[in-house]
Amino acid sequence: xRNGADERDEELVRRYLGGDATAFAELVRRHETRVYNLCxxxxxxxxxxxxxxxxxxxxxxxxxxxxxxxxxxxxxxxRVTANACHDALRRRRRxxxxxxxxxxxxxxxxxxxxxxxxxxAADVQRALLQVPxxxxxxxxxxxxxxxxxxxxATILGIPVGTVKSRxxxxxxxxxxxxxxxxxxxxxxxxxxxxx
Amino acid sequence: xxxxPDELLADLAGDAMSxxxxxxxxxxxxxxxxxxxxxxxxxxxxxxxxxxxxxxVPAGLGTPALQRARPDRRLARVLGWAAAATTVAxxxxxxxxxxxxxxxxAALSPASQPEAASPAAPEAGQTARSPALLSSGRDxxxxxxxxxxxxxxxGRTATAASPEQFADSKRAAVTNSATDCLRAAGVxxxxxxxxxxxxEARFHGRxxxxxxxxxxxxxxxEVTAVSRAxxxxxxxxxxxxxxGP
Numbered sequence: 001x002r003n004g005a006d007e008r009d010e011e012l013v014r015r016y017l018g019g020d021a022t023a024f025a026e027l028v029r030r031h032e033t034r035v036y037n038l039c040x041x042x043x044x045x046x047x048x049x050x051x052x053x054x055x056x057x058x059x060x061x062x063x064x065x066x067x068x069x070x071x072x073x074x075x076x077x078x079r080v081t082a083n084a085c086h087d088a089l090r091r092r093r094r095x096x097x098x099x100x101x102x103x104x105x106x107x108x109x110x111x112x113x114x115x116x117x118x119x120x121a122a123d124v125q126r127a128l129l130q131v132p133x134x135x136x137x138x139x140x141x142x143x144x145x146x147x148x149x150x151x152x153a154t155i156l157g158i159p160v161g162t163v164k165s166r167x168x169x170x171x172x173x174x175x176x177x178x179x180x181x182x183x184x185x186x187x188x189x190x191x192x193x194x195x
Numbered sequence: 196x197x198x199x200p201d202e203l204l205a206d207l208a209g210d211a212m213s214x215x216x217x218x219x220x221x222x223x224x225x226x227x228x229x230x231x232x233x234x235x236x237x238x239x240x241x242x243x244x245x246x247x248x249x250x251x252v253p254a255g256l257g258t259p260a261l262q263r264a265r266p267d268r269r270l271a272r273v274l275g276w277a278a279a280a281t282t283v284a285x286x287x288x289x290x291x292x293x294x295x296x297x298x299x300x301a302a303l304s305p306a307s308q309p310e311a312a313s314p315a316a317p318e319a320g321q322t323a324r325s326p327a328l329l330s331s332g333r334d335x336x337x338x339x340x341x342x343x344x345x346x347x348x349x350g351r352t353a354t355a356a357s358p359e360q361f362a363d364s365k366r367a368a369v370t371n372s373a374t375d376c377l378r379a380a381g382v383x384x385x386x387x388x389x390x391x392x393x394x395e396a397r398f399h400g401r402x403x404x405x406x407x408x409x410x411x412x413x414x415x416x417e418v419t420a421v422s423r424a425x426x427x428x429x430x431x432x433x434x435x436x437x438x439g440p
Contacts, residue, residue, distance in 0.1 A: 007428065021261075021264050024260075024261065024264040025261055025264075028256075028261065030401050032227070032252050035250065035259075036252045036256060037249055041247070046253065050253050050256060052260050053252075054257075055254055056258075057259070057260030058259055058260050058263065058379075061263045061264050061378070062375060062378070074368065102438070120243070120246040121246045121247050122241075122250065124243045124247055125247065142209075143240075144244055144247055152259040161202050164201070164203075164206065165201040165202050165205065167209075168201040168202070168208065168233070168237055170236055170240075170380075171236065171240035172240070174240040174243065175236035175237065175239045175243070178239070178243055180240070180243075181231070182232030182235055182236055183231070183232065
């Protein structure tokens, strides 16, 4: 039996703050897939994604009493998630290490029966990591997580117009990292984004 | 449309546009090689992103957070040590020592003036549920942590004598801050690992909470020094109750 399956997130938050820890478990159950996937797309490997997702839920325990309901709970949670990933990337820059290969092969559930699809996804994920962080977050939230501009604006704390231009710049950067070419562009080293 | 309309290109590539807006951007794109090229790239990127599928969540992802979100949390926040622990005889013994004023003032004599000087006597009912609180400038090291753990485990615990004690109004705030900080550091504070002692002090010079947890079942005591800035564990010590005579 699921606990409060049709209860709103905000009601679960109230119950949890009232002393009911099962409400917290339900919040984790509802959101762990999206939180973990957001981390995985932003960070590119399972280990960092797990750490960042766990940091996110631990932050939640500490910060939930400060949740005022100004935004939807999920929006607020993604903001905490994006911050956890940003911190992880900052730590990674401070302590460079050999990056493991992007893990998207056998452990990835097959998108369909075409075995080449898993390889495609790994290429895309690798290319995504070459997109500047601020553009990458906007692209992932919009094109992978399917969030609306306004929600992304709240998550990233930037205006909607900035969200849109980051999405566009991020898509262009991703395409270049994937080696896609503009029509008529000669093969060779990719041009700068403003070329 | 003089400048390159990146924002509108995002809409167009995402097919999130119609009517007059769409016609206006398409007119611009038709006459702008840069935007035309980028639009093609952006559409290619969107197609590539569509190959990304949801990855499965590793087992136990939420476990660390769930462990810290136990039902006793709110109670512990309000009452300090959870009321459940008050039924344990061993705990009662320790509290009796804690608040009848023992001979441990000398051992715990603070090195600097206390932060809160109100000597208000704690109310009996409230006291038995709260950890002993103390503010001192004492600078702990590993040896002092171990000594404190052994004193508490043996029941010869430190006393929170009035000069070092917090004002009642501050007790809950300090208990909550210390509890939150311990949890942030990964220490599991629960009704079975109850907080029995909190001291605002230093550890090798850094401002720290010195906190003792008592396991009601085993009588084991764990003392942790956690930094007040950043909530990092600086040191720990454990002690078991003395065995036999």
